[in-house]
Amino acid sequence: MTAGRILVVEDDATLGMSLQQRLVLEGFAVRWARSASEAHAALKDAAPDIILSDIRLPDGDGETIMRQHFARFGLVPVIFMTAYGDIDQAVRLVRDGAVDYVSKPFDLDGLVETLHGISRRKSSGSEIGTAFSGSSAMRKIGATLLRAAEIDLPVLLLGETGTGKEVAARYVHEAGSRRNLPFVPVNCGALPADLADSLLFGHERGSFTGASGLHRGFFEEAEGGTLFLDEIGDLSPILQVKLLRVLETREFRRLGGSETRSFGARIVCATNKDLKAMVTDGLFREDLWFRINVIACKLPPLRDRGEELASLLDDIASAAAARLGYSGVIVDETAYDAAKRHSWPGNIRELINRVDRAIAMGDGRALPEAALFPEGPVQTDTGIDGSLDVNATLSEVRDAAERAHIKAALARADGSPKDAAESLGVSRTTLWEKMRRLNIGPNNS
Numbered sequence: 001m002t003a004g005r006i007l008v009v010e011d012d013a014t015l016g017m018s019l020q021q022r023l024v025l026e027g028f029a030v031r032w033a034r035s036a037s038e039a040h041a042a043l044k045d046a047a048p049d050i051i052l053s054d055i056r057l058p059d060g061d062g063e064t065i066m067r068q069h070f071a072r073f074g075l076v077p078v079i080f081m082t083a084y085g086d087i088d089q090a091v092r093l094v095r096d097g098a099v100d101y102v103s104k105p106f107d108l109d110g111l112v113e114t115l116h117g118i119s120r121r122k123s124s125g126s127e128i129g130t131a132f133s134g135s136s137a138m139r140k141i142g143a144t145l146l147r148a149a150e151i152d153l154p155v156l157l158l159g160e161t162g163t164g165k166e167v168a169a170r171y172v173h174e175a176g177s178r179r180n181l182p183f184v185p186v187n188c189g190a191l192p193a194d195l196a197d198s199l200l201f202g203h204e205r206g207s208f209t210g211a212s213g214l215h216r217g218f219f220e221e222a223e224g225g226t227l228f229l230d231e232i233g234d235l236s237p238i239l240q241v242k243l244l245r246v247l248e249t250r251e252f253r254r255l256g257g258s259e260t261r262s263f264g265a266r267i268v269c270a271t272n273k274d275l276k277a278m279v280t281d282g283l284f285r286e287d288l289w290f291r292i293n294v295i296a297c298k299l300p301p302l303r304d305r306g307e308e309l310a311s312l313l314d315d316i317a318s319a320a321a322a323r324l325g326y327s328g329v330i331v332d333e334t335a336y337d338a339a340k341r342h343s344w345p346g347n348i349r350e351l352i353n354r355v356d357r358a359i360a361m362g363d364g365r366a367l368p369e370a371a372l373f374p375e376g377p378v379q380t381d382t383g384i385d386g387s388l389d390v391n392a393t394l395s396e397v398r399d400a401a402e403r404a405h406i407k408a409a410l411a412r413a414d415g416s417p418k419d420a421a422e423s424l425g426v427s428r429t430t431l432w433e434k435m436r437r438l439n440i441g442p443n444n445s
């Protein structure tokens with residue numbers, strides 16, 4: 001967990017460098033802009049939690065940066081660093097919304113204390129939901145989930161693997177009145193066929209060979225909390241019928257049990273499959289689909305989340321550095337740029353895996369492009385070989401990028417789907433599904 005994201009805007013190289021180094025050591029994720037134009041570019045990429053800015057810059061001023069940022073994202077804590085002659089302006093800026101100003105030369109320890117204080121106030125008020133604050137699209141999704149949390153209807157979360165569907169499910173749970181009751185996640189795709197019934201609904205002693213004791217299933221464990229049915233598209237036809245019955249009657253029985261128990265939890269389901277197409281193909285029950293698809297919410301893939309990519313990268317890098325015992329890591333501009341060009345088939349899970357690997361293998365101080373993408377530079381156009389027609393649809397472009405990236409990962413892994421899946425940050429099943437859909441043969445042909 002980082003202490004917060006700070007954008008430092010300072011044209012003086014010595015001061016900028018020492019601020020960056022000290023703040024990284026203090027656990028902040030820091031971006032350093034050396035001019036007004038660099039600051040505007042950084043703010044387009046990601047919304048920081050705090051801005052620490054010089055007032056006079058060679059190509060503009062800190063006041064314009066603050067005003068433009070307020071207009072776009074609302075009030076963000078801003079601290080100005082002023083030279084002697086700028087104090088009147090600094091006082092006026094504090095009246096207009098800046099948190100504070102410090103006069104150069106300033107006491108760095110005092111400034112760091114102030115920054116930690118801002119960060120503590122911010123996180124104590126908004127622990128929950130930070131995953132839904134990084135861009136306007138995610139804020140809209142967060143608002144939908146908040147409404148869903150209040151009205152207690154079934155929620156269906158859609159999106160590719162690793163886009164944060166479980167994070168969203170936990171958010172719905174924690175934002176609602178059931179937050180102090182259990183949250184029970186169940187991966188329907190991983191339920192062994194012969195035990196699925198008992199795992200879901202529980203069993204009484206002696207109900208089948210090997211049932212030596214009483215077992216409470218997931219439906220019972222969820223009590224009045226939230227039952228999160230992940231990979232719902234993988235539920236067998238028999239279990240689809242059983243689930244539908246529970247949702248209709250709000251009752252169930254343990255295997256071998258005679259007592260009817262009431263089911264009081266709310267249901268949140270998720271899938272990376274096209275459930276509607278599965279209904280059309282007769283693979284998923286239409287009546288169940290209607291039951292669970294009351295409030296649907298789609299988590300966008302990471303390649304479409306350019307606005308929050310840089311802050312995600314910062315946060316994940318700081319968290320990984322902290323886990324590995326490093327005091328902080330500086331993400332290189334080359335890494336931000338390459339991340340924007342990459343197609344991220346494994347989405348945020350892939351980002352986490354790449355950053356963890358890069359930091360574990362590196363010196364714990366810097367994160368350049370080559371560490372994030374050791375397989376080689378990320379090509380422009382998300383790795384597509386340039387043979388695409390300019391009239392190609394977005395999904396054709398995406399498929400081409402995914403095909404190229406998966407083939408490259410398989411080549412690096414000497415054709416081993418297990419290793420390729422790991423480096424892509426997806427499960428082997430997801431990789432197989434993608435290979436089938438994209439016509440990639442087992443020999444990477």
Ligand SMILES: Nc1ncnc2c1ncn2[C@@H]1O[C@H](COP(=O)(O)OP(=O)(O)OP(=O)(O)O)[C@@H](O)[C@H]1O
Nearest residue numbers: 131160161162163164165166167168230272348349
């Ligand atoms: N906004 C976010 N910020 C930081 N980490 C995130 C965010 N969203 C998701 N993650 C992390 O990314 C990883 C994948 O998220 P999650 O398990 O919720 O995805 P999913 O869509 O449920 O994946 P799958 O379909 O494979 O089950 C997790 O480690 C999660 O903590």
